[in-house]
Amino acid sequence: MALLDLPVASALADREVVRADGLRVAMLSVHTSPLAQPGTGDAGGMNVYVRGLARALAGLGAHVEIFTRATASAQPDVHEAGDGVLVRHVLAGPYEGLDKNELPGQLCAFTAGVLRTEASRRPGWYDVVHSHYWLSGQVGWLAADRWDVPLVHSMHTMAKVKNAALAPGDVPEPHGRVVGEEQVVEAADALVASTPDEAAELRDLYGADPSRVHVVAPGADLELFRPLPGPRGADDPALRDRLGLPQGPLVLFVGRVQPLKGPDTLVEAAAELRAQGRPVPWIVVCGGPSGRATAVRELAVLADRLGVGDRVLFRPPVPRTALGDWYRSADVVAMPSHSESFGLVAAEAEACGTPVVATAVGGLRTVVVDEVSGLLVDGHDPRAWAAALDRVLADDVLRARLGEGAAAVGARFGWETAARGMLDVYRDAAKVRRSRVA
Known part of the structure; x- marks a missing residue:
């Protein structure tokens, strides 16, 4: 069942009452887990983004499954990260010792794990694929094509942007990443930028179709992060x-x-x-x-x-x-x-x-x-x-x-606001997908 055939489709037309009841999202985060502690290694803002967005989407009625690479034998195959959110640890390469730049060699194994999970369900189980970072975009490209559902992609960082502003002593991103990003930009039914500046970079540096580029600001957990009375x-x-x-x-x-x-x-x-x-x-x-x-x-x-x-x-x-x-x-x-x-x-x-x-x-x-x-x-x-x-x-x-x-x-940056904006993106991506395969 395609995204636009779901009962949620009518609600998506009205942002004031938007809900995502029944929407199933396959969210891909290959190289870093939303369960990892941010601030060291490869764990940073993207971890926070994926988990925060997934939980907010679930709060609006969606079911979100986050696929990430297993990095320890003790990790369970499936971890419940809150109501409506599952984290699936996919076996792809050794648990430890792989640098992020070595992960392209494990994308085939990771993709097989994602497809195997879907194959155990009834046909048409997932309604949309949302990939994060270019490695996930490569996996999402194949999964969305196989399942005939929209591919929504968030870059988070881009090689061409990073290479244009290298810090002293930093190492440029490899050419293979640039090519991989260009492929994902071409394949995605929708591209999510966090700011208007990032949207412009997608258009100007990667030739992204402006009609497929959407700006949705990430959120902050306004329960955890808020002013408190008293001295500061x-x-x-x-x-x-x-x-x-x-x-x-x-x-x-x-x-x-x-x-x-x-x-x-x-x-x-x-x-x-x-x-x-x-x-x-x-x-x-x-x-x-x-x-x-x-x-x-x-x-x-x-x-x-x-x-x-x-x-x-x-x-x-x-x-x-x-x-x-x-x-x-x-x-x-x-x-x-x-x-x-x-x-x-x-x-x-x-x-x-x-x-x-x-x-x-x-x-x-x-x-x-x-x-x-x-x-x-x-x-x-x-x-x-x-x-x-x-x-x-x-x-x-x-x-x-x-x-x-x-x-x-x-106070403007709340995850529920981000999730509502993302539902609009999912809706538009479904329209693009249908027009591309018609």
């Missing part, structure tokens, strides 16, 4: 004590420690402030290494070499249920990324009422409203970053105003 940041010593954080001005970085995310820029900005005789805030890096196992140690060595090792603290990734307190404990959350398709950390921090200082790149230009919810910095000049951080930290009135603006901006 440096004015809440009890919270700092509970988290084991020092008192005084504090800048928080949350994410994977890798060149793409630019944590070295914060270290260099701290050194610039010290050289200028300005107060040096605490720089707290909450995350683990990605790409290079030595990434955290290398950042610590840089801090020592620049004379600010006494002000840079490293903490491992924390569970999402505790992350809101970390955002609220900070005076500023910093995102000095070289490339971001959206910037979930910024949205979550803002939802907690914490100002964000971010690079004016990609989705961060949409998530962070300059001079309203935070500040945008052009490039990665340590002097510019030092000036921006010092401006917010030294001005209590400005920081309070940006905090209020951050809470207002962050």
Whole structure:
């Protein structure tokens, strides 16, 4: 049974009462599991996105099955991740020891596992395939074709965009990924961009059909990430004590420690402030290494070499249920990324009422409203970053105003809103699919 033949089709025509009762979504996330702890290895914003969207779709009545690669023998074949959401661990290659760039060699095995699951059901079980990242898009291309259902694809990051903004010492994405992305763009019935900028990149860099490109902003869990009454940041010593954080001005970085995310820029900005005789805030890096196992140690060595090792603290990734307190404990959350398709950390921090200082790149230009919810910095000049951080930290009135603006901006990003927008995309993709095979 095709998507447009379902009872949900009539509801999809009216966004005010949209429901997804009975809709079955096969969601593909090959290289990283929505169950993994974000902030280290390959686990990051995409994990949060897939799980948050799946749960919100389920809340609207859909049944979502997320297919991801098994990475441990102890993982169950099927894990219930909430009402209406199943995570299926597909055996494809060894559990450990595979780098993300080696996974194309396991796509055949992964695809076989996905198709085998569908084959055990009645024909027409799934109504739509939604793939995340280009590796999943390759699998989704075949699955959607085999099942004759729409393929909806979310890029999350794009090789051509990343390669155009490489951080010093970073490695370019391989040509094989570029080709794979181009194939998925051509095959998809709908492409989901997180921001208008990403939509333009799909059209301009990949030749995507504009009629198939849709903008749906990701969400933040507004139950976990919200302002709380009482003091904030440096004015809440009890919270700092509970988290084991020092008192005084504090800048928080949350994410994977890798060149793409630019944590070295914060270290260099701290050194610039010290050289200028300005107060040096605490720089707290909450995350683990990605790409290079030595990434955290290398950042610590840089801090020592620049004379600010006494002000840079490293903490491992924390569970999402505790992350809101970390955002609220900070005076500023910093995102000095070289490339971001959206910037979930910024949205979550803002939802907690914490100002964000971010690079004016990609989705961060949409998530962070300059001079309203935070500040945008052009490039990665340590002097510019030092000036921006010092401006917010030294001005209590400005920081309070940006905090209020951050809470207002962050409240716009809810997962239910994202899920309702995605249902519209699924509906349009079904129309495209029918027109392409007619």
